[in-house]
Amino acid sequence: MKAVVMAGGEGSRLRPLTCTRPKPLVPLCNKPVLEHTVELLKRHGVDKIMVTLHYLADEIVSYCGDGSSWGIPVSYSVEDEPLGTAGSIKLLESAFDEAFFIVSGDCLTDFDLTGALNFHHDKGAMATIVLARVENPLEFGVVITDDDQRIVEFVEKPSWGEVFSDTVNTGIYIVDPEVFDYIEEGTPCDFSKDLFPRLMEAGCPLYGYVASGYWSDIGSLQMYRQAHQDLFDGRVHASIPGKRLARDVWVGEGTEIHPSVLIRGPVVIGRNCRLKEGVEIGEMTAIGDNCL
DSSP states (O other), X not given: OEEEEEOOOOOGGGTXXXXXXXXXXXXXXXXXXXXXXXXXXXXXXXXXXXXXXXXXXXXXXXXXXXXXXXXXXXEEEXXXXXXXXXXXXXXXXXXXXXXXXXXXXXXXXXXXXXXXXXXXXXXXXXXXXXXXEXXXXXXXXXXXXXXXXXXXXXXXXXXXXXXXOSEEEEEEEEEOGGGGGGSOTTSOOOIIIIIHHHHHHTTOOEEEEEOOSOEEOOOSHHHHHHHHHHHXXXXXXXXXXXXXXXXXXXXXXXXEEOTTOEEOSSEEEOTTOEEOTTXXXXXXXXXXXXXX
């Protein structure tokens, strides 16, 4: 099973964190968002990943390498000019001969992707959009389905008067290679604004799978902080790096902690840190690598 991870966005809503690093490399409990995504894909049987890049592409390539440190091959497609979410996937058309995942590289989730894939095959879908139920859908694309979960309408970032559903597009898709026939080469094309309405108009089988579990698009600094808290609270099925010294304290390699240090977890401390005499660390704290 193959997957495409879309990691070309600028993450402008997370500035200044993303001024010098791409959003997929912004750390969540000392592990980049992109690495959390790779681990999820591996858990659901993905054995090859292709990453689409644009903004600060070299930073991502330098961090991920060929994927050998994760035990999964990783390759890259770099856009010279932004082609949109679907346009960037068109560049990879020759790599696919069966259904594959498309996942945003800047969200945190633990969705059951295997369940979504089974749904896709059971429905005979050409494309399946993984949906999430949210309390406030105004910042997302609302998706409306019929009783058979076939998609009948999209409303991109609706007003309250246009909200007829609490299910939103998570930016996670399963598509068959036939969708490439509906994307014009070299032309900007977006999944939700262009491609999916095009598939609906053509009568193609387009379905929505409502997933249970955790999902956050980390669309603001407040949501970035909340994602940390959710990881600490165990609301997300994801791993935190470091050795677990206590029930809720994780410490990286090479870190030295003075015996007098008081730590109130949950806390994650990076590698090669120095916590000296008299230090107190409060709960919900993430300390990066090489800190004094």
